[in-house]
Amino acid sequence: MEKSVQYADMLKQKDLKSTPQRMAMLGIMEAKGHADIDEIYQEIKKDFVSISLATVYKNINTLLDAGIIEEIKVPQKKSKFEIVKHKHSHFVCEKCGEVYDVQKPKKLDIELPEGFEPREASVMIVGVCKKCR
Amino acid sequence: MEKSVQYADMLKQKDLKSTPQRMAMLGIMEAKGHADIDEIYQEIKKDFVSISLATVYKNINTLLDAGIIEEIKVPQKKSKFEIVKHKHSHFVCEKCGEVYDVQKPKKLDIELPEGFEPREASVMIVGVCKKCR
DNA sequence: TTATTAAAGGAAAATATTTTTCCTTTAGCA
DNA sequence: TGCTAAAGGAAAAATATTTTCCTTTAATAA
Numbered sequence: 001m002e003k004s005v006q007y008a009d010m011l012k013q014k015d016l017k018s019t020p021q022r023m024a025m026l027g028i029m030e031a032k033g034h035a036d037i038d039e040i041y042q043e044i045k046k047d048f049v050s051i052s053l054a055t056v057y058k059n060i061n062t063l064l065d066a067g068i069i070e071e072i073k074v075p076q077k078k079s080k081f082e083i084v085k086h087k088h089s090h091f092v093c094e095k096c097g098e099v100y101d102v103q104k105p106k107k108l109d110i111e112l113p114e115g116f117e118p119r120e121a122s123v124m125i126v127g128v129c130k131k132c133r
Numbered sequence: 134m135e136k137s138v139q140y141a142d143m144l145k146q147k148d149l150k151s152t153p154q155r156m157a158m159l160g161i162m163e164a165k166g167h168a169d170i171d172e173i174y175q176e177i178k179k180d181f182v183s184i185s186l187a188t189v190y191k192n193i194n195t196l197l198d199a200g201i202i203e204e205i206k207v208p209q210k211k212s213k214f215e216i217v218k219h220k221h222s223h224f225v226c227e228k229c230g231e232v233y234d235v236q237k238p239k240k241l242d243i244e245l246p247e248g249f250e251p252r253e254a255s256v257m258i259v260g261v262c263k264k265c266r
Numbered sequence: 267t268t269a270t271t272a273a274a275g276g277a278a279a280a281t282a283t284t285t286t287t288c289c290t291t292t293a294g295c296a
Numbered sequence: 297t298g299c300t301a302a303a304g305g306a307a308a309a310a311t312a313t314t315t316t317c318c319t320t321t322a323a324t325a326a
Binding site: 145150151152170186187190191194 | 312313314315321322323
């Protein structure tokens, strides 16, 4: 099935409208993998010249609330947003700032104090990517 | 050796002055473990009634640059700041928002694509803490 | 001690970021 | 094709952070 149809379905399930602006935002996140507010805004302006930055923010929040995208907080950088898919970890290059998806650890042997209930873990690896070596 | 003396030494090594405001900020972060800008500001105002929020921000940035403190980006929350000590991981309670230090994983078996050089990893565990169960 | 001086503090302004308001447009549906 | 609630756009408001500019002070040395 095509990506845009999938997104339209996901939106519908949450009683959200499939507007061209919203679909474009999802398309940009899909294409880039991870994008921050400004990247999304600059990119979408190419197709929607008069789109308001407020619309970008409103849609980011709507999509976050719907669980369609998630926010990735990157050390020393602006937050990136990505479409929710299978669980994975992130690698951020300290030279170019690019964020990459990497497989998540098979197991995470962290011993928590008694009484602490983990629900999920996020791992961010900082290093240098292939391009920047 | 006393904590405040240690901090004074660390500041001196970086050619930074040990001002009362700065020492108080370090004391607050020490006491709380993790504190966000507003917590620090509210707390320090008890002792320095007329301290400027700009001073808090300026000192946070100075201490970050000096590597004396670090910023912890917490999912869905404001960043917290903590004094740099031994490496550890974090646990954030999704009920109360409190951040706890936990031991870091003994090893992290993430297979990176060829050419990617990891330097360090940060792990954030989200769950429910003992108090909130 | 006291004098010197660059760094740091405070207040206010400037800038940046995000949200809200209010009105217009449009997607989804009958 | 018309109706209506949701979404978009522009501007204002609210929030967050940084900068400016002047005053105060910590650190150093005489």
